[in-house]
Amino acid sequence: MALVTYDTYYERLKKMKPNIYLHGKKVDRSGDFMRGGLYCLKQTFDCALDPKYEDVTTAVSHLSGDKISRFTHIHQSVDDLLKKQLMTKLLCHRVGDCIQRCMGVDALNALAVVTYDCDQAMDQLPRALPEGAPLLARQRHRRLLRPDRRKRRSRPPAFGAT
Numbered sequence: 001m002a003l004v005t006y007d008t009y010y011e012r013l014k015k016m017k018p019n020i021y022l023h024g025k026k027v028d029r030s031g032d033f034m035r036g037g038l039y040c041l042k043q044t045f046d047c048a049l050d051p052k053y054e055d056v057t058t059a060v061s062h063l064s065g066d067k068i069s070r071f072t073h074i075h076q077s078v079d080d081l082l083k084k085q086l087m088t089k090l091l092c093h094r095v096g097d098c099i100q101r102c103m104g105v106d107a108l109n110a111l112a113v114v115t116y117d118c119d120q121a122m123d124q125l126p127r128a129l130p131e132g133a134p135l136l137a138r139q140r141h142r143r144l145l146r147p148d149r150r151k152r153r154s155r156p157p158a159f160g161a162t
Contacts, residue, residue, distance in 0.1 A: 047087075047090070059073040071101045073105070074112045116141040
C-alpha cells in the first residue's frame with residue numbers, strides 16, 4: 001500500500017455513499033462540518049510525503065517492504081513506538097489539535113497483538129474441534145495481515161474519539 005496524497009484520499013472520500021447524519025439529515029462527506037477534521041488529516045498526508053518529516057511519519061512495511069504511512073504500520077520495535085510518539089507530537093503541534101488518527105493505529109496494533117496471542121493459545125488446545133473450525137479459529141492473525149485485507153486499510157482512515 002503505497003503512500004497517497006491528500007487529494008487522492010479526498011477524492012475517494014467524496015465518492016463514498018452519504019451515511020453520516022447531522023441534525024437528523026443524511027449528509028455527504030464534503031460538507032463544511034468536515035473542514036476542521038479534513039485540515040488535520042491533510043497535515044498527516046502532507047507530512048508523510050515531505051522528506052523533512054518522512055523519518056517519523058513513514059515506515060517500511062514488514063509485510064511488503066514498501067514505504068507506508070506510520071498510521072497503517074504494525075509496530076515491530078521500540079524504535080517504531082518511539083517514532084509513532086514523535087509523529088503524534090509533531091502533527092498535534094502542527095495542527096494545534098487532535099490529529100484524529102491515533103486510535104486507528106492503536107486499534108490496528110492492538111488487534112495484531114491480540115490475534116497473535118489468540119492463535120498461539122488455540123495451537124495449545126487439543127485438536128478435538130470439527131474439521132475446518134480449528135483452522136479458521138487459529139488463523140486470526142494471518143487473516144489480519146493478509147495483503148488483500150491490508151489494501152482495504154488504504155480506504156479513508158478510521159476516526160476515533162475518547
